Amino acid sequence: MKKIVTALLASAVLFGGVAAQSTAQAGEIAVIVKTVNSTFWQNVQKGADAALKQAGGGNTLTFQGPASESAIADEVNMVENAVNRGVAGIVLAPSDPDALVPAVKKAWEARIPVVIIDSLLAKGAEQYYQSYLATDNRKAGELAAQALIDKVGTEGKIAVMSYVAGAGSEIGRVGGFTDYIKAHSKLEIVGPFYSQSQMATALNQTTDVLAANPDLKGIFGANEPTAIGMARAIKQAGKSGKIVAVGFDGNQDLQEFVKDGTLAAIIVQGSFQMGELGVQTVSKLIKKEKVEKFVDTGAVVVTKANIDQPEAKNVLY
Structure with missing residues (x-):
């Protein structure tokens, strides 16, 4: 999986938004997380994959994240590239509450539904995403x-x-x-x-x-x-x-x-639940169905x- 993610990141960096547009897939759901080098986020991916299989239909799924959670600019680029290639929907775990807002706004302007998971964006950005799924x-x-x-x-x-x-x-x-x-x-x-x-x-x-x-x-x-x-x-x-x-x-x-x-x-x-519910929620949005603005995915001691x-x-x- 890491090789696939690396290839996706490399193509985004080397070829930029124009090339990305030509590789867009119909019905692509882009899941973009804080880093791929963590079992927590890999478990989010398992949940996302499970939701896609349950849903059936024509949607495909891509999973990306930077090498580390502090590589915020890389994550911003991934969201912008997803917008440029016209994905059907985005599930995003933002690594920074402020830096990701402009990219999410671009998705909103392009009428691409966005579901935020794990970490909230800065106040005032609520209009740019449709649902927030996370642990309280x-x-x-x-x-x-x-x-x-x-x-x-x-x-x-x-x-x-x-x-x-x-x-x-x-x-x-x-x-x-x-x-x-x-x-x-x-x-x-x-x-x-x-x-x-x-x-x-x-x-x-x-x-x-x-x-x-x-x-x-x-x-x-x-x-x-x-x-x-x-x-x-x-x-x-x-x-x-x-x-x-x-x-x-x-x-x-x-x-x-x-x-x-x-x-x-x-x-x-509930990291698996974040991925699963994230893809389920964005799939509903793609179908123009109503969703909850906030869903608490819970925590256990x-x-x-x-x-x-x-x-x-x-x-x-």
């Missing part, structure tokens, strides 16, 4: 804070390991977490530290935070690569089970960290106690 990130951040307080209590020091500053999901998720901590405890917050969604960066940052704060009682890793790097640093420091760590998302690595006690809990989004239960298995990937 503020609620999910609050769930993470509750899980941490349940284990560490209401006093002491905790750290926040975040990802891309200003991303719509980050604002809601980390904002919900910190606001809940401040409202329901006297815990001191160190950070947030921004990994740019790079696992190695999160590992190094967490190693430094643990060394600089030997009295740290808890720590929160706010997305998949950040939480993995955080957990690996905790394990390398010999602090598994000695510091309460809560992660976010639910790939195989994070599940293993829950099972071995490195992570007390992970907050898991997964711990060692419930990781093998249906409620967790339905969201883990």
